[in-house]
Amino acid sequence: MTELSSKPQPIVRFYTRINDQDFLGITVWQGKTDPTAEIIVAQVRRRSGDNWETVGRLALYRTREGAYSRLPDKK
Secondary structure (H helix, E strand, O other): OOOOOOOOOOOEEEEEEOOOOEEEEEEEEEOOOOOOOEEEEEEEEEEEOOEEEEEEEEEEEEOOOOOEEEOOOOO
């Protein structure tokens, strides 16, 4: 019997190519403390050889009432 992964999965994820190296991604996650809230993450990722690096990132928190706030940058 195999165990299911307990790693959270996004609600939705979209990517689009910006140019030859960069991709814009939008991911929506379920809130951790409030499952009716959402975390919306936009990031630009760049292919550098065999690796990917994050060039820019913006994360927002949306409450169930529809109020938005910017989340602090990840270090």
